[in-house]
Amino acid sequence: xxxxxxxxxxxxxxxxxxxxxxxxxxxxxxxxxxxxxxxxxxxxxxxxxxxxxxxxxxxxxxxxxxxxxxxxxxxxxxxxxxxxxxxxxxxxxxxxxxxxxxxxxxxxxxxxxxxxxxxxxxxxxxxxxxxxxxxxxxxxxxxxxxxxxxxxxxxxxxxxxxxxxxxxxxxxxxxxxxxxxxxxxxxxxxxxxxxxxxxxxxxxxxxxxxxxxxxxxxxxxxxxxxxxxxxxxxxxxxxxxxxxxxxxxxxxxxxxxxxxxxxxxxxxxxxxxxxxxxxxxxxxxxxxxxxxxxxxxxxxxxxxxxxxxxxxxxxxxxxxxxxxxxxxxxxxxxxxxxxxxxxxxxxxxxxxxxxxxxxxxxxxxxxxxxxxxxxxxxxxxxxxxxxxxxxxxxxxxxxxxxxxxxxxxxxxx
Amino acid sequence: xxxxxxxxxxxxxxxxxxxxxxxxxxxxxxxxxxxxxxxxxxxxxxxxxxxxxxxxxxxxxxxxxxxxxxxxxxxxxxxxxxxxxxxxxxxxxxxxxxxxxxxxxxxxxxxxxxxxxxxxxxxxxxxxxxxxxxxxxxxxxxxxxxxxxxxxxxxxxxxxxxxxxxxxxxxxxxxxxxxxxxxxxxxxxxxxxxxxxxxxxxxxxxxxxxxxxxxxxxxxxxxxxxxxxxxxxxxxxxxxxxxxxxxxxxxxxxxxxxxxxxxxxxxxxxxxxxxxxxxxxxxxxxxxxxxxxxxxxxxxxxxxxxxxxxxxxxxxxxxxxxxxxxxxxxxxxxxxxxxxxxxxxxxxxxxxxxxxxxxxxxxxxxxxxxxxxxxxxxxxxxxxxxxxxxxxxxxxxxxxxxxxxxxxxxxxx
Numbered sequence: 020x021x022x023x024x025x026x027x028x029x030x031x032x033x034x035x036x037x038x039x040x041x042x043x044x045x046x047x048x049x050x051x052x053x054x055x056x057x058x059x060x061x062x063x064x065x066x067x068x069x070x071x072x073x074x075x076x077x078x079x080x081x082x083x084x085x086x087x088x089x090x091x092x093x094x095x096x097x098x099x100x101x102x103x104x105x106x107x108x109x110x111x112x113x114x115x116x117x118x119x120x121x122x123x124x125x126x127x128x129x130x131x132x133x134x135x136x137x138x139x140x141x142x143x144x145x146x147x148x149x150x151x152x153x154x155x156x157x158x159x160x161x162x163x164x165x166x167x168x169x170x171x172x173x174x175x176x177x178x179x180x181x182x183x184x185x186x187x188x189x190x191x192x193x194x195x196x197x198x199x200x201x202x203x204x205x206x207x208x209x210x211x212x213x214x215x216x217x218x219x220x221x222x223x224x225x226x227x228x229x230x231x232x233x234x235x236x237x238x239x240x241x242x243x244x245x246x247x248x249x250x251x252x253x254x255x256x257x258x259x260x261x262x263x264x265x266x267x268x269x270x271x272x273x274x275x276x277x278x279x280x281x282x283x284x285x286x287x288x289x290x291x292x293x294x295x296x297x298x299x300x301x302x303x304x305x306x307x308x309x310x311x312x313x314x315x316x317x318x319x320x321x322x323x324x325x326x327x328x329x330x331x332x333x334x335x336x337x338x339x340x341x342x343x344x345x346x347x348x349x350x351x352x353x354x355x356x357x358x359x360x361x362x363x364x365x366x367x368x369x370x371x372x373x374x375x376x377x378x379x380x381x382x383x384x385x386x387x388x389x390x391x392x393x394x395x396x397x398x399x400x401x402x403x404x405x406x407x408x409x410x411x412x413x414x415x416x417x418x419x420x421x422x423x424x425x426x427x428x429x430x431x432x
Numbered sequence: 433x434x435x436x437x438x439x440x441x442x443x444x445x446x447x448x449x450x451x452x453x454x455x456x457x458x459x460x461x462x463x464x465x466x467x468x469x470x471x472x473x474x475x476x477x478x479x480x481x482x483x484x485x486x487x488x489x490x491x492x493x494x495x496x497x498x499x500x501x502x503x504x505x506x507x508x509x510x511x512x513x514x515x516x517x518x519x520x521x522x523x524x525x526x527x528x529x530x531x532x533x534x535x536x537x538x539x540x541x542x543x544x545x546x547x548x549x550x551x552x553x554x555x556x557x558x559x560x561x562x563x564x565x566x567x568x569x570x571x572x573x574x575x576x577x578x579x580x581x582x583x584x585x586x587x588x589x590x591x592x593x594x595x596x597x598x599x600x601x602x603x604x605x606x607x608x609x610x611x612x613x614x615x616x617x618x619x620x621x622x623x624x625x626x627x628x629x630x631x632x633x634x635x636x637x638x639x640x641x642x643x644x645x646x647x648x649x650x651x652x653x654x655x656x657x658x659x660x661x662x663x664x665x666x667x668x669x670x671x672x673x674x675x676x677x678x679x680x681x682x683x684x685x686x687x688x689x690x691x692x693x694x695x696x697x698x699x700x701x702x703x704x705x706x707x708x709x710x711x712x713x714x715x716x717x718x719x720x721x722x723x724x725x726x727x728x729x730x731x732x733x734x735x736x737x738x739x740x741x742x743x744x745x746x747x748x749x750x751x752x753x754x755x756x757x758x759x760x761x762x763x764x765x766x767x768x769x770x771x772x773x774x775x776x777x778x779x780x781x782x783x784x785x786x787x788x789x790x791x792x793x794x795x796x797x798x799x800x801x802x803x804x805x806x807x808x809x810x811x812x813x814x815x816x817x818x819x820x821x822x823x824x825x826x827x828x829x830x831x832x833x834x835x836x837x838x839x840x841x842x843x844x845x
Contacts, residue, residue, distance in 0.1 A: 302728075321747075
């Protein structure tokens with residue numbers, strides 16, 4: 020089944036907000052074998068919304084729409100849908116009841132603007148929103164369906180999981196299966212890997228496609244199978260995946276789709292090891308990535324974010340003479356940090372970072388983007404220097420990624 | 433000047449990657465007064481790319497395109513553009529030279545796939561990419577411009593800042609000014625604020641528009657002015673903004689656009705105070721948000737991420753009897769954590785969190801989404817309990833947001 024997503028909101032077109040709803044929706048639909056053909060992001064403008072709906076309905080039968088449903092004047096989606104699908108807005112007492120309850124639970128008081136949330140087109144089926152005040156609206160016309168959902172991610176996600184996906188599956192029973200198998204590969208550039216796998220790729224059955232999703236130092240390889248007979252497709256895909264595993268051997272460090280932190284967690288669990296982090300330039304982001312994984316408390320004890328040098332010295336026990344001699348961004352300092360946090364938090368493994376995320380802080384020989392990373396497993400320790408040189412946010416994210424990759428590499432030895 | 437963005441890549445339509453390029457591009461264009469009308473995300477399919485280009489060019493004169501330029505077989509953008517704009521692919525020695533240099537600097541070896549990166553349409557102007565191997569391609573046809581850029585954010589950002597924006601401004605000199613003024617407001621729901629400001633909004637000049645961008649507990653209010661005479665517009669906008677400031681008074685905690693961590697940083701700098709964090713359930717994310725702000729080392733010393741209870745006891749000095757008596761998710765424990773980190777890292781202020789991000793970990797009376805947050809400024813301490821109840825990632829992000837807001841609120845008292 021093919022679907023399109025329309026995202027509404029001026030704030031997205033001026034870049035004040037990044038749309039994360041589309042990728043969440045796409046991921047959810049992907050799991051049930053539905054395909055998103057196109058995502059269109061438009062402003063809070065009547066004609067632009069109408070035109071986006073028309074063009075999407077020329078291509079597909081289902082549109083999922085998010086945003087533009089706030090109680091304020093710049094949100095005009097409801098009026099626009101009312102015009103497109105016909106009918107008029109009316110005051111829905113059930114929506115009002117839901118919103119009264121919502122406000123009561125949160126201890127907030129209702130006002131006139133909130134009341135406008137209960138005005139809905141009489142041409143749609145309303146799906147109550149228990150986690151917010153903007154109702155979900157299901158429209159049908161000429162065999163095509165449009166579902167309008169709030170732009171607040173938690174509200175959209177709740178509506179999709181609990182109501183919209185089950186109703187869509189019932190409305191459009193489908194039997195084309197889409198299956199994916201993914202693995203994470205290190206030690207290759209994208210182009211080197213593509214060369215290495217060119218004959219494997221050429222020999223794949225027509226129903227199976229290979230895709231490369233590279234990030235620095237790691238390539239996510241995805242095999243996608245598509246066909247009518249799900250169990251045959253599953254066998255075919257599994258066979259191709261096994262061939263890929265044989266071909267790549269130990270270069271694969273995770274045999275399914277996972278974030279770097281999830282892959283690290285699996286390796287730690289497999290070996291029964293614990294880990295801690297000591298972060299300077301990454302400022303808690305490695306800890307954040309690791310603890311974003313459910314169940315990480317099984318192997319992660321904590322972090323010392325030693326942003327100030329005094330914290331490196333007083334809490335982690337780094338020798339101030341070493342900082343003086345080699346500079347705070349040095350292999351010597353990260354090695355002392357990694358040992359310090361292993362000792363303090365009593366873990367088997369540890370990761371430490373010290374670098375210059377920018378825009379300030381560069382010193383001669385150490386430009387913005389320079390980072391020293393140390394990883395330890397028991398007595399074994401490896402420290403490396405990298406140099407990126409992007410913006411602060413990108414640097415922090417790359418330093419974090421490389422630290423996780425370096426720890427994974429040590430665990431895979 | 434009106435622009436559209438076309439984003440290419442199967443990985444986006446199955447939700448494996450979230451597009452952050454569009455919002456970055458939109459933000460950059462917004463600064464020079466250009467407007468993004470629509471963003472279209474399409475798959476790596478010839479006909480879909482062609483159709484997206486046709487529809488965009490029906491609306492605007494400039495298309496900025498990202499993605500689909502990798503050296504692998506699933507990236508077909510270059511061939512597609514070659515067909516749309518005419519011409520044929522040829523081996524560009526200048527691109528090859530750039531890529532040789534790039535590989536040399538990174539110490540990588542070139543292979544055949546990488547060589548295909550030097551194949552470019554002879555119908556475009558090539559802009560060299562010093563930070564990657566996919567060239568930037570500038571096409572012109574019938575007075576319209578399409579610029580194709582790599583999907584790797586750092587490469588796209590470099591190309592946009594250094595080459596594409598300067599060239600676009602030269603190619604399309606424009607004199608419609610767009611100006612924004614933004615402030616951050618607390619203590620209101622979106623609907624209550626919209627009611628409170630309804631007469632202010634009604635009295636705004638036609639050239640000025642008010643928008644509400646709410647996140648829990650905070651509303652970002654944006655005034656946008658649009659007109660030919662930039663200095664008149666600036667005065668008009670400043671006057672409306674002053675009226676808004678007068679109306680909202682101390683409910684405004686930041687008088688320009690900023691992240692919560694940036695707003696907190698400004699308040700700390702203004703008062704000459706330092707801060708540390710002690711994080712359990714937020715797992716380093718508060719530290720990460722704070723240190724994402726350039727210059728945060730002026731007020732931020734560090735964090736103890738005390739994920740394991742032993743770290744709370746051994747490093748932060750939380751009384752194990754208190755954990756036993758009240759549970760680890762309690763006001764008593766976060767207050768001891770905040771005091772512990774103030775003492776250990778010697779700061780004026782501190783923030784501590786302990787909660788249940790989920791999916792596991794709920795205990796009777798404390799469902800997933802429960803968090804206790806304590807903030808301290810000197811001797812003064814405030815602890816509060818919140819309950820959200822979303823997915824793990826959303827909970828971590830909301831806990832972090834509320835912790836920053838609670839600290840900001842204490843500093844504003």
